[in-house]
Amino acid sequence: MSGYEGLWGYMVLVLVGFLPADIWRLLGVLVGSGVDEESEILVWVRAVATAVLAGVIAKIVFFAPGSLAGVPLSVRLAAIACGFLAFVLVRRSVFAGVATGEVVLVAAGFLLTQ
Amino acid sequence: MSSDANPVLLSTVSAFLAGLRASFLSVFVFVLVGTYVGIAALAHDYGFSLGWIIASTVLVWAGPSQVILISALGAGATLLETAIAVGLSCVRFLPMVVALLPLVRGPQTRTRDLLLPAHFTAASMWVESFRLLPSVPRERRVAYCNGLGLGFMLSAQVGSVIGYYLTASLPPLLTAATLFLTPMSFLVSTVRNARSLTDRLALVLGLIVCPILVYYQIGLDLMWTGIIAGTLAYGVHRLRRARR
Numbered sequence: 001m002s003g004y005e006g007l008w009g010y011m012v013l014v015l016v017g018f019l020p021a022d023i024w025r026l027l028g029v030l031v032g033s034g035v036d037e038e039s040e041i042l043v044w045v046r047a048v049a050t051a052v053l054a055g056v057i058a059k060i061v062f063f064a065p066g067s068l069a070g071v072p073l074s075v076r077l078a079a080i081a082c083g084f085l086a087f088v089l090v091r092r093s094v095f096a097g098v099a100t101g102e103v104v105l106v107a108a109g110f111l112l113t114q
Numbered sequence: 115m116s117s118d119a120n121p122v123l124l125s126t127v128s129a130f131l132a133g134l135r136a137s138f139l140s141v142f143v144f145v146l147v148g149t150y151v152g153i154a155a156l157a158h159d160y161g162f163s164l165g166w167i168i169a170s171t172v173l174v175w176a177g178p179s180q181v182i183l184i185s186a187l188g189a190g191a192t193l194l195e196t197a198i199a200v201g202l203s204c205v206r207f208l209p210m211v212v213a214l215l216p217l218v219r220g221p222q223t224r225t226r227d228l229l230l231p232a233h234f235t236a237a238s239m240w241v242e243s244f245r246l247l248p249s250v251p252r253e254r255r256v257a258y259c260n261g262l263g264l265g266f267m268l269s270a271q272v273g274s275v276i277g278y279y280l281t282a283s284l285p286p287l288l289t290a291a292t293l294f295l296t297p298m299s300f301l302v303s304t305v306r307n308a309r310s311l312t313d314r315l316a317l318v319l320g321l322i323v324c325p326i327l328v329y330y331q332i333g334l335d336l337m338w339t340g341i342i343a344g345t346l347a348y349g350v351h352r353l354r355r356a357r358r
Contacts, residue, residue, distance in 0.1 A: 004187060009166050016193050017183045018173035020201030025232040028211025029225060042209045043351060047316040048344030049206035053178050053304050054320025055339035056185075056203070060297040062325045065185060066159030067286040068293040080298060087302040094145060097302035098295065105294050109287050 133261025160188025234263025
């Protein structure tokens with residue numbers, strides 16, 4: 001149980017999901033064309049946003065939630081590396097990367113947990 | 115898809131429908147369904163209801179931020195910590211909206227008409243707007259964007275329903291595979307979207323910094339990852355420019 005059932009769960013969603021997300025979109029509308037896309041502050045903002053995303057990826061792979069934790073860390077790392085390699089080799093195809101990573105995860109997970 | 119680019123969009127409704135149709139023909143449908151299968155599987159694992167997951171997609175509409183939201187709340191983070199992490203992960207929407215609006219806005223467009231396209235702004239809609247909007251008449255672009263955004267959101271909801279019920283009925287290894295969709299698809303799509311060296315460096319540094327912070331149990335790890343890795347990458351950008 002998440003502890004966020006019923007009305008309280010939806011209130012939490014608005015408070016810590018909707019508001020922190022849409023405040024930036026609203027600011028984007030209000031700021032409008034006042035900000036140059038190539039300005040220094042936006043270069044930094046984009047770098048921070050990208051790093052947060054990288055943090056999310058690393059956290060799920062290293063400190064896996066739920067049943068993903070049942071797959072050994074070595075397999076998770078091998079799968080994401082193979083997926084990335086396939087993405088690079090197959091014309092930067094997102095589909096090739098994801099499909100390869102998934103196949104490696106399931107195949108290696110199956111062999112190692114039998 | 116030449117019909118996506120039909121220059122004679124008669125009314126607001128037909129522009130909206132054209133946007134909707136374009137979304138279902140986009141390659142992002144597969145990415146979105148796959149991503150949201152993973153997100154719903156994750157949320158199911160943490161005990162969230164399907165209704166809550168669907169509402170989170172309508173309200174937040176940002177795959178990576180929803181993963182942060184779900185994993186932070188699910189792992190027992192405080193509300194303040196969760197809000198900061200979600201907020202930081204959404205800062206990227208400010209420059210995205212700023213960059214997109216000049217393309218969406220027409221001479222008659224009121225600011226409040228731009229709120230819905232701004233809410234629909236996410237990686238998928240943003241990328242496809244730049245590809246598709248130039249061939250749409252300017253006065254119909256808001257409606258077209260809303261159709262595009264709603265279509266993408268519907269695809270995501272289909273993925274959520276599939277993911278939620280799949281993970282409840284699958285053997286553990288295949289549930290793990292649905293959870294793995296999120297980091298795998300985010301990694302490759304982020305690399306594809308990271309055009310500048312600064313963004314790529316921020317990605318690599320973030321991948322390294324975050325596990326270290328988590329290992330040493332430093333609180334607000336995602337926020338610090340963003341600030342430390344993002345600022346380091348930005349510093350390298352400044353150094354490189356100063357040397358030129």
